[in-house]
Amino acid sequence: MHDDIIEVELEEEPIELCKLLKVLDLAEGGGHAKLLIADGYVGVNGELCTQKRKKIYTGDTVHFDGDTFLMSAAQNMVQREQHKAPAPKAPKAKQAAPAKQAAKPAAAEKAKKKTSNRDENTGRKPISFG
Template identity: 35%
Template sequence: MSDVTIRDADIRLGQFLKLADAVEQGSDVKALLADGLVLVNGEIETRRGRQLHAGDVVALGGQKFTVATRAK
């Protein structure tokens, strides 16, 4: 599992997957979500705009990413 640091308090799922280098292009996200291949906190997620917050865990293709924020 790897931590992916975000700038703000939250981030949309599609943006997060691109930031985490889990997808090459943002357009790849739609198909992955439609096929039920993305999990957020252990549950299948189909919404590209789902808001993620610190501590959320995103899984895709055997990889897991944790949403982390910068220490203030």
């Protein structure tokens, strides 16, 4: 065990754990990094971490192969914006609802015609291989 703390300056925040292992040359590639994480070889902030895409921020520590890496902010660090879920759409006006209701009987008739060729017991359509 090395017991040394290695300081890593982040230029972008957050960084995914698998990408961090790749950038630090602790893994040969992304697939290897994900395998190391999934197999339990990596710790984050003193705890075992199996989340491959765990977000790492300034102040976090990453433990791997006896080394401890402390994340710090570079002077020109860029913080990426978090992706937000799209805002729910406003419900459509009620004026369109009567038009849909008028169309439903026609659609129901079409559905009845389509189901006429289904087997009454199984509900399946016949298959032809000819």
